[in-house]
Amino acid sequence: MDIFTFMLTIVVASLSLLQPILSTVDSIRPIQSFRDGGALVSQGGSFELGFFTPDNSNNRYVGIWYKNIPIQTVVWVANRCNPINGSSGLLTINSNGNLVLLNHNKSVVWSTNSSKQAKKPIVELLDSGNLVLRDEEDGNSETNYLWQSFDYPSDTLLPDMKGGWDLKKGLKRLLLAWKSWDDPCPGYITFGFHLDPQHHTFPEAYMLKGTAKLYRTGPWNGLRLSGTPELRSNPLYDFGFVYNDDEVYYMYNLKNKSVITRVFVNQTTSLHQRLVWIEVNQTWRIYSSLPRDECDKYAVCGANANCLINDNPICQCLRGFTPKSQEKWSSMDWSDGCVRSSPLSCMDKSTDGFIKFSGFKVPDTTHTWVNKSMNLKECKAKCLSNCSCTAYTNSDISGKGSGCVIWYGDLMDIRQFTNAGQDIFIRMSRLELGMM
Ligand SMILES: *[C@@H]1O[C@H](CO)[C@@H](O)[C@H](O)[C@H]1NC(C)=O
Ligand SMILES: *[C@@H]1O[C@H](CO)[C@@H](O)[C@H](O)[C@H]1NC(C)=O
Ligand SMILES: *[C@@H]1O[C@H](CO)[C@@H](O)[C@H](O)[C@H]1NC(C)=O
Ligand SMILES: *[C@@H]1O[C@H](CO)[C@@H](O)[C@H](O)[C@H]1NC(C)=O
Ligand SMILES: *[C@@H]1O[C@H](CO)[C@@H](O)[C@H](O)[C@H]1NC(C)=O
Ligand SMILES: *[C@@H]1O[C@H](CO)[C@@H](O)[C@H](O)[C@H]1NC(C)=O
Ligand SMILES: *[C@@H]1O[C@H](CO)[C@@H](O)[C@H](O)[C@H]1NC(C)=O
Ligand SMILES: *[C@@H]1O[C@H](CO)[C@@H](O)[C@H](O)[C@H]1NC(C)=O
Numbered sequence: 001m002d003i004f005t006f007m008l009t010i011v012v013a014s015l016s017l018l019q020p021i022l023s024t025v026d027s028i029r030p031i032q033s034f035r036d037g038g039a040l041v042s043q044g045g046s047f048e049l050g051f052f053t054p055d056n057s058n059n060r061y062v063g064i065w066y067k068n069i070p071i072q073t074v075v076w077v078a079n080r081c082n083p084i085n086g087s088s089g090l091l092t093i094n095s096n097g098n099l100v101l102l103n104h105n106k107s108v109v110w111s112t113n114s115s116k117q118a119k120k121p122i123v124e125l126l127d128s129g130n131l132v133l134r135d136e137e138d139g140n141s142e143t144n145y146l147w148q149s150f151d152y153p154s155d156t157l158l159p160d161m162k163g164g165w166d167l168k169k170g171l172k173r174l175l176l177a178w179k180s181w182d183d184p185c186p187g188y189i190t191f192g193f194h195l196d197p198q199h200h201t202f203p204e205a206y207m208l209k210g211t212a213k214l215y216r217t218g219p220w221n222g223l224r225l226s227g228t229p230e231l232r233s234n235p236l237y238d239f240g241f242v243y244n245d246d247e248v249y250y251m252y253n254l255k256n257k258s259v260i261t262r263v264f265v266n267q268t269t270s271l272h273q274r275l276v277w278i279e280v281n282q283t284w285r286i287y288s289s290l291p292r293d294e295c296d297k298y299a300v301c302g303a304n305a306n307c308l309i310n311d312n313p314i315c316q317c318l319r320g321f322t323p324k325s326q327e328k329w330s331s332m333d334w335s336d337g338c339v340r341s342s343p344l345s346c347m348d349k350s351t352d353g354f355i356k357f358s359g360f361k362v363p364d365t366t367h368t369w370v371n372k373s374m375n376l377k378e379c380k381a382k383c384l385s386n387c388s389c390t391a392y393t394n395s396d397i398s399g400k401g402s403g404c405v406i407w408y409g410d411l412m413d414i415r416q417f418t419n420a421g422q423d424i425f426i427r428m429s430r431l432e433l434g435m436m
Contacts, residue, residue: 028099028123029136033092036060036084041067044127047075051089054182059083061184062091062101062110064129064149066260069277073284074184075129075156075262076149079110081185097121097146099133114146121146129158154184157252157263159237163205164193164249172196173249177267187267189214195366197248202365202395202405205250206298207265207272207290213298214270215291216413218361219405221422222398225250227296227361229420230288236261236276261287295415299364302337303410306360310418318411319355320432337410342431346387351430354380354392359421362393363411370395372403379404383427393424 039050048067062078088104097118100111118135131149138144174192207215218226220241239252260277275284295307301315317338323329324336345351383389388408395403
């Protein structure tokens with residue numbers, strides 16, 4: 001059967017479906033395929049997969065966008081860095097059961113990489129916006145997916161999509177901003193749980209520019225990510241965090257399925273934004289945006305200092321610390337941060353103590369240690385037993401609080417909120433405690 005006979009077959013088949021548009025289907029099977037101009041529409045009509053050209057570009061890409069809104073908003077791209085020149089692209093399932101994108105000379109431009117071969121492979125676009133490959137003989141459930149686009153995010157986190165790690169499958173799902181608005185190839189702005197949770201035991205998400213930290217969410221504290229007071233009960237979405245031996249991820253889902261919202265990272269603005277589609281005005285409206293102020297800029301006050309957005313200047317050394325360079329500090333260059341006013345005695349466990357600080361976004365967790373079953377008293381003892389330990393608190397603040405996290409070395413990127421934040425106990429010398 002040549003491609004045109006085949007297209008006619010699909011057109012006939014698709015007449016019974018929602019979208020009687022030429023060569024629009026809701027699934028691809030091995031004998032099927034579609035050329036540039038064809039489209040895959042999800043069963044409920046929410047999303048469409050097809051070929052597109054970004055404004056100001058001549059390149060063709062395979063992507064997924066909302067079917068039911070007029071402004072084309074691409075949420076996922078297959079061949080991000082390997083565009084097709086002209087309309088010669090062909091999407092099909094190859095002999096080993098993978099979905100492949102071929103160019104004019106039939107070379108593979110992009111492909112899925114399921115290691116398991118399906119007897120009867122089928123590719124479907126789900127109404128969640130997830131493109132999945134499975135065996136038609138298996139049921140349509142996540143455990144049966146041989147490959148899914150939700151495991152390889154572009155710059156957008158959709159509802160029900162996991163942002164984070166699947167350690168069993170070796171997946172690290174980050175958001176990678178487009179290089180520019182006309183080039184979907186990943187640029188240098190990325191967002192997500194970059195560090196391997198097997199070594200970074202108190203995981204938190206970062207926004208990076210290359211390898212430089214621009215922003216950090218803070219770790220999950222049982223209620224929210226420590227630095228994101230906007231993550232609270234709201235009419236739009238529910239959110240949650242899963243942290244176990246197999247998986248570490250953040251996810252949100254909609255309270256009302258007919259609301260359209262997405263989270264995406266924009267390279268031009270270096271912002272991580274949640275947008276909501278406003279039907280009456282036919283526009284995307286910004287619902288929240290991170291980083292949101294000067295104090296959210298990573299380590300703006302340097303080490304061992306606190307950022308208070310309503311103070312002038314915004315940076316203050318923590319109690320018990322003084323500017324490392326008074327001269328730079330006075331000229332509003334806080335990058336060197338602060339050092340202890342009086343040294344810890346350390347060796348003699350009985351002499352150091354702690355001061356409790358409240359309303360904090362806890363410090364960067366790169367150098368931390370966690371035990372989810374220790375109580376606060378055990379946590380304090382654990383901290384005192386190691387000279388490099390500088391702070392401790394509950395790893396989970398829900399209810400009465402539980403678990404233990406301790407920090408080693410300098411405390412980075414702290415801020416204080418007026419109506420959110422949490423307690424943290426910072427190590428001080430006896431001299432400092434005596435002055436209270
Ligand atoms: C794309 O195709 C056009 C016309 O066939 C050709 O002029 C152009 O050089 C091609 N561009 C690339 C990057 O291959
Ligand atoms: C197919 O086309 C691409 C891009 O035009 C080219 O780089 C590649 O060498 C070609 N491959 C074959 C087998 O002709
Ligand atoms: C599978 O393909 C994705 C891109 O779609 C790539 O990032 C990933 O490394 C590949 N995995 C393997 C095991 O080749
Ligand atoms: C869900 O959202 C739609 C569109 O905004 C609205 O018309 C509908 O009333 C909402 N349903 C509920 C139960 O809130
Ligand atoms: C990123 O933000 C800029 C400036 O607001 C905007 O012009 C651009 O369209 C945004 N990029 C994307 C991919 O939406
Ligand atoms: C829609 O646009 C109008 C006029 O620009 C504005 O007054 C209104 O607040 C907008 N509605 C929403 C929901 O954004
Ligand atoms: C965590 O704390 C509990 C309770 O103190 C203890 O029994 C357990 O051994 C600790 N686990 C680790 C890995 O230290
Ligand atoms: C203190 O903690 C640091 C960082 O984890 C570790 O390298 C060091 O061995 C510990 N020292 C003692 C005495 O346990």
